[in-house]
Amino acid sequence: MNWNTLFFVILPYVALFIAIIVTIYRGIYRPFSISSLSSQLLERRRLFWGSIPFHWGIIIILTGHLVALLVPRSIVLWNAHPLRLYLLELTGVGLGLWALIGLLVLSWRRMTVDRIRVISTPMDFVVLALLLISVVTGLITATYYRWGSYWFTGIFTPYIWGILTFRPDAAPLAPLPFTIKLHVFNFYLLTLAFAFSRLVHIITWPVGYLIRPWQIVIANRGLPVLNEEEASQ
Amino acid sequence: MTTKDFRWLTLLLLVILLVGGAARAQAVPLGQDPVAGQQIFQSMCSTCHTIGKGKLVGPDLAGVTERADVAWIKQFIQEPDKMLASGDPTATKLLAEFNNVAMPNLGLSAAQVDDVVAYLAAPDSAKAPAAPAGAAATGPVAAAPSGKAPSLAGYAPSGEALFSGATRLAAGGTPCIACHSVEGVGLLGGGTLGPDLTQVHTRYGGTGLAAALSTLPFPTMQSIFATRQLTPEEQADLLAFFARAAQQTAPQPQVKLAMLLIAGAGLTGALLVAMLFFWPRQRLSISQRLRQKGSLRQDWR
Numbered sequence: 214m215n216w217n218t219l220f221f222v223i224l225p226y227v228a229l230f231i232a233i234i235v236t237i238y239r240g241i242y243r244p245f246s247i248s249s250l251s252s253q254l255l256e257r258r259r260l261f262w263g264s265i266p267f268h269w270g271i272i273i274i275l276t277g278h279l280v281a282l283l284v285p286r287s288i289v290l291w292n293a294h295p296l297r298l299y300l301l302e303l304t305g306v307g308l309g310l311w312a313l314i315g316l317l318v319l320s321w322r323r324m325t326v327d328r329i330r331v332i333s334t335p336m337d338f339v340v341l342a343l344l345l346i347s348v349v350t351g352l353i354t355a356t357y358y359r360w361g362s363y364w365f366t367g368i369f370t371p372y373i374w375g376i377l378t379f380r381p382d383a384a385p386l387a388p389l390p391f392t393i394k395l396h397v398f399n400f401y402l403l404t405l406a407f408a409f410s411r412l413v414h415i416i417t418w419p420v421g422y423l424i425r426p427w428q429i430v431i432a433n434r435g436l437p438v439l440n441e442e443e444a445s446q
Numbered sequence: 447m448t449t450k451d452f453r454w455l456t457l458l459l460l461v462i463l464l465v466g467g468a469a470r471a472q473a474v475p476l477g478q479d480p481v482a483g484q485q486i487f488q489s490m491c492s493t494c495h496t497i498g499k500g501k502l503v504g505p506d507l508a509g510v511t512e513r514a515d516v517a518w519i520k521q522f523i524q525e526p527d528k529m530l531a532s533g534d535p536t537a538t539k540l541l542a543e544f545n546n547v548a549m550p551n552l553g554l555s556a557a558q559v560d561d562v563v564a565y566l567a568a569p570d571s572a573k574a575p576a577a578p579a580g581a582a583a584t585g586p587v588a589a590a591p592s593g594k595a596p597s598l599a600g601y602a603p604s605g606e607a608l609f610s611g612a613t614r615l616a617a618g619g620t621p622c623i624a625c626h627s628v629e630g631v632g633l634l635g636g637g638t639l640g641p642d643l644t645q646v647h648t649r650y651g652g653t654g655l656a657a658a659l660s661t662l663p664f665p666t667m668q669s670i671f672a673t674r675q676l677t678p679e680e681q682a683d684l685l686a687f688f689a690r691a692a693q694q695t696a697p698q699p700q701v702k703l704a705m706l707l708i709a710g711a712g713l714t715g716a717l718l719v720a721m722l723f724f725w726p727r728q729r730l731s732i733s734q735r736l737r738q739k740g741s742l743r744q745d746w747r
Contacts, residue, residue: 231459304713368669
């Protein structure tokens with residue numbers, strides 16, 4: 214037993230187990246708590262400059278991680294020419310910085326805007342802190358320990374598949390630098406926090422929208438009013 | 447059950463699982479098995495060390511347990527990086543003697559180190575069977591070190607293609623450029639997870655580098671290359687490429703890092719500017735519209 218096994222074999226299973234079970238429990242017994250708890254009605258300007266960069270940045274980067282996990286060959290073939298490798302990597306750095314700026318704006322907004330501060334729970338700050346660690350360690354990995362898109366396919370794709378297929382092997386992670394390990398460990402903390410925080414809103418994808426029946430919307434606004442008497446009748 | 451109880455229950459569950467996992471993994475096998483030690487030696491050490499066949503990258507280890515203190519040897523094998531960083535006089539002297547090639551931390555467990563030292567103390571006692579079944583655990587057993595340069599003649603441009611990933615490695619290993627840099631390959635250079643390899647041929651010497659390429663005994667690389675060894679042709683081509691590369695000076699990773707950051711920040715700036723075009727399309731709230739029209743009561747503003 215060592216820390217490596219604890220953090221990268223036992224913790225992921227504990228975190229995933231708790232995330233799944235508690236999310237199901239919450240979905241059944243507290244269905245209306247599954248929400249992003251939008252505060253757009255309270256403050257919009259800073260939300261726009263924080264939420265849009267953070268969400269788009271993080272979603273695209275997470276998709277990149279997912280592609281490297283599910284179709285590693287696509288990344289390897291794309292990276293076969295250094296110029297394409299650099300294009301992918303600098304796009305990742307750009308999106309990471311964009312997400313970081315968004316996250317900093319959101320943190321600043323949550324701490325300084327009175328209306329937002331009063332509705333904040335401690336868990337909101339925990340989530341912000343974990344996300345900050347995640348983005349910062351990710352950026353350090355992408356710049357200081359480059360080229361992550363390439364070595365991910367050699368080290369992390371087999372490791373994550375090992376976890377998902379119940380044949381875990383954390384040995385490949387043992388010699389990696391601290392920052393990369395922290396990035397992975399922090400992801401498991403986010404997984405742990407998932408079901409207990411506003412992070413659950415990730416599962417509220419509006420897929421029903423695609424198959425729901427159409428609705429008729431009639432707009433009255435902007436129609437010319439003929440005269441005051443007619444309007445009052 | 448209230449939400450509060452529920453949270454505590456979850457926390458308790460987590461602690462039980464963690465402690466349970468920790469307790470289960472206590473059973474560590476005892477070391478000092480020279481046969482197991484031989485297998486580890488062949489897969490992890492033999493690229494740089496021989497027993498009684500002379501120096502390679504590192505010293506000949508014949509009779510090392512009589513020359514040096516066993517506790518010191520064990521500590522060195524366990525954590526060579528820390529030992530060198532601490533300025534241990536013997537370790538520092540050895541480093542200077544062997545071209546400043548520091549021994550990598552191999553990530554062996556204490557029991558595995560005991561096995562290796564048991565083997566070093568009595569190399570003849572371990573006459574392992576030809577194909578030991580347990581070898582799979584530490585990776586395939588390497589061919590015995592020959593101490594000679596490989597007979598194949600490598601072609602440097604092919605080696606460069608292998609290095610940059612233009613030609614895929616036959617066994618499916620990750621191309622070198624993912625973690626290593628060599629001056630002259632790519633505008634932004636190679637990776638920086640592993641060390642720069644521009645001068646590696648000078649540091650290891652032809653024989654040492656050939657031996658290192660045959661098993662790649664470095665801990666981070668082992669998880670990839672233990673089961674995906676380079677073919678003899680690939681090793682020869684890469685060796686030729688590294689010999690050619692060593693004629694240049696090492697690249698400057700800081701400059702490449704700055705280029706990457708500037709390019710990334712440029713993209714971020716472009717994205718932020720693009721956002722400006724979307725902001726006006728956001729509808730104002732009713733109260734904001736009333737404020738703008740000036741029709742909201744003064745004390746409500």
